[in-house]
Amino acid sequence: MKIALAQLNYHIGNFELNSSKIIDCIRKSKAEGAELVVFSELSVTGYYPHDLLERKEFIEQSHQTLQHIASHCIGIAAIVGGPSINPEPRGKKLFNSAFFMNESIIQHTINKSLLPTYDIFDEYRHFEPNKKFSVIEFGGKKLAITICEDLWDEQETQNEFGREKLYQLSPLKELSALNPDMVINLSASPFSYNQENWRKNILVKNSKKYQLPILYVNQVGAQTELVFDGGSFFLDKSGEIREELNYFEEDFRIIDTESGGQNLQPKTEYIEKIYEALILGIRDYFGKMGFRKATLGLSGGIDSALVLVLAVEALGKENVRVLLMPSRYSSDHSVDDALQLAKNLNIQYEIIPIQNMVDSFEQSLSGVFAGLDSDITEENIQARTRGILLMAISNKFGNILLNTTNKSECAVGYGTLYGDMNGGLSVLGDVYKTDIFKMARWINRDHEIIPGNTISKPPSAELRPDQKDSDSLPDYEILDQILFDYIELNLSPAEIISRGFDEATVLRTVKMVNNNEYKRFQAPPILRISSKAFGFGRRMPLVARYS
Numbered sequence: 001m002k003i004a005l006a007q008l009n010y011h012i013g014n015f016e017l018n019s020s021k022i023i024d025c026i027r028k029s030k031a032e033g034a035e036l037v038v039f040s041e042l043s044v045t046g047y048y049p050h051d052l053l054e055r056k057e058f059i060e061q062s063h064q065t066l067q068h069i070a071s072h073c074i075g076i077a078a079i080v081g082g083p084s085i086n087p088e089p090r091g092k093k094l095f096n097s098a099f100f101m102n103e104s105i106i107q108h109t110i111n112k113s114l115l116p117t118y119d120i121f122d123e124y125r126h127f128e129p130n131k132k133f134s135v136i137e138f139g140g141k142k143l144a145i146t147i148c149e150d151l152w153d154e155q156e157t158q159n160e161f162g163r164e165k166l167y168q169l170s171p172l173k174e175l176s177a178l179n180p181d182m183v184i185n186l187s188a189s190p191f192s193y194n195q196e197n198w199r200k201n202i203l204v205k206n207s208k209k210y211q212l213p214i215l216y217v218n219q220v221g222a223q224t225e226l227v228f229d230g231g232s233f234f235l236d237k238s239g240e241i242r243e244e245l246n247y248f249e250e251d252f253r254i255i256d257t258e259s260g261g262q263n264l265q266p267k268t269e270y271i272e273k274i275y276e277a278l279i280l281g282i283r284d285y286f287g288k289m290g291f292r293k294a295t296l297g298l299s300g301g302i303d304s305a306l307v308l309v310l311a312v313e314a315l316g317k318e319n320v321r322v323l324l325m326p327s328r329y330s331s332d333h334s335v336d337d338a339l340q341l342a343k344n345l346n347i348q349y350e351i352i353p354i355q356n357m358v359d360s361f362e363q364s365l366s367g368v369f370a371g372l373d374s375d376i377t378e379e380n381i382q383a384r385t386r387g388i389l390l391m392a393i394s395n396k397f398g399n400i401l402l403n404t405t406n407k408s409e410c411a412v413g414y415g416t417l418y419g420d421m422n423g424g425l426s427v428l429g430d431v432y433k434t435d436i437f438k439m440a441r442w443i444n445r446d447h448e449i450i451p452g453n454t455i456s457k458p459p460s461a462e463l464r465p466d467q468k469d470s471d472s473l474p475d476y477e478i479l480d481q482i483l484f485d486y487i488e489l490n491l492s493p494a495e496i497i498s499r500g501f502d503e504a505t506v507l508r509t510v511k512m513v514n515n516n517e518y519k520r521f522q523a524p525p526i527l528r529i530s531s532k533a534f535g536f537g538r539r540m541p542l543v544a545r546y547s
Helices: 015-031 050-054 056-070 171-176 196-210 270-289 302-315 332-345 355-365 376-397 407-412 433-443 452-456 476-487 493-498 503-515 517-521
Strands: 002-007 036-038 077-085 094-102 105-111 136-138 141-147 182-187 214-218 220-223 226-229 233-235 241-244 251-256 294-297 320-324 348-351 400-403
Touching: 002 015, 002 214, 015 036, 015 056, 015 077, 015 251, 050 056, 056 077, 056 094, 056 105, 077 182, 094 136, 094 141, 105 141, 141 171, 171 196, 196 214, 196 233, 220 270, 226 270, 241 251, 270 302, 270 433, 294 302, 294 376, 302 320, 302 332, 302 433, 302 452, 320 332, 320 376, 332 348, 332 452, 355 376, 376 400, 407 433, 407 476, 407 503, 433 452, 433 476, 476 493, 476 503, 493 503, 503 517
Parallel strands: 002 036, 036 077, 141 182, 182 214, 294 320, 294 400, 320 348
Antiparallel strands: 002 251, 077 094, 094 105, 136 141, 214 233, 220 226, 233 241
16 A cells, blocks of 8 residues: 655644645645555644643634545545544543545544653643544555554553553554554654654564554654654564654655565764754744744853854844853953854854943942842842843844753753843753753864864853852763753652762752752743753642652
């Protein structure tokens, strides 16, 4: 059977755009001789609509759009994802469904059974789980149609990232008893650099276990903080990947399930994948929100340098402008490095020294602060002064401010609210400092874009004389390992210490993470590239006593 895989970038709630993309692919699939074309999970609405699903008009528009799409399925069948109404009086009002369309109508509706409620997912808030299983006969084949997690066998969901025994039901086991010829999976699986192989391995294992070919169609594109990487593929019944679509871009391919060749994507390093994910995240956040231009503060440090490179790649150099805002503590080489990067990228920049403004604030506060020593208060005045200037550029010219705080800093609260934590989007908030250094070196692999001194010098906020990050924090090589164990792996302090880390360093780090939840609560949305990003994926109480 010739089946088209349509890996598309959807826009939540944009029914006109989404349906246009879907219908175009249906026409293309038919013209190129496919019998069936498959789209991803909730493709008609975009994933994930959250509480838009509670609006009657949203569901009605979704239903009308599905009917319109079905009217174009003449001489070809399609499987499209969307919400459907639960006819039963009990339970949730909706199902997360796959609609099998043929002969201009919706012939079958298949509902999702395993509804994720971990990390960034909360599908059980809106959907009722399916408990009935059947296969569809089409083209002389029995098709088992599944949606995302429904392919995860209960015994195969254990891994090192806290997904142990998520479900007590195995839809694939139920469906295999009906003797299908192949499994088709509609997915919306976001990118995570430390889980992507796990995701693929589960499908490979289950293909081998049940001796079934699997067609896996993922979506691509970013929806606020979530970045979907695509990478749709076809597995034969022995678990071999025969066809694999591109990552981080829309793609389309017709698979001959009887004689599919071996067309695989080249393997790339995780740093390159994070780089591509962040660019896609920036581009779609701006494009889908109707924004065009970005601004940020360029300090001469590695974080702002990396965000600038990513923004220029995502939006174009003509759409990015930066401010250099030196104070008395800014070193000459930091200003020189920032200038060199701006010139390397040929972007608009302005230099606005802040010392007179900082002095004015301190003079105004001198009576209130009389007799008190200078401390972090004066450092924060500098950061907030820069924040005021950047937001003025944002307001006056419509340039969205990109936040440059990295995950290591965000985790331990090494940032100033209403200062360097300002922004409409946090680009690096899910990237540890050690990976930022790796990415900067990767960017410079062919020729120097980021000045070498920016990468090699000790990190510093430059808010007091001779300041270094290591004055306030453990070395990043140690800090990031502890943070990964505590945040991604959810290990206790005792478990982390048992791995060989210094007890005092672990306890101090964990305390900083716990004490700064209130700052992260007020941070901008963070592009998610790991299995546990701050924001929707890690919902901790602000007022709590942590053990």
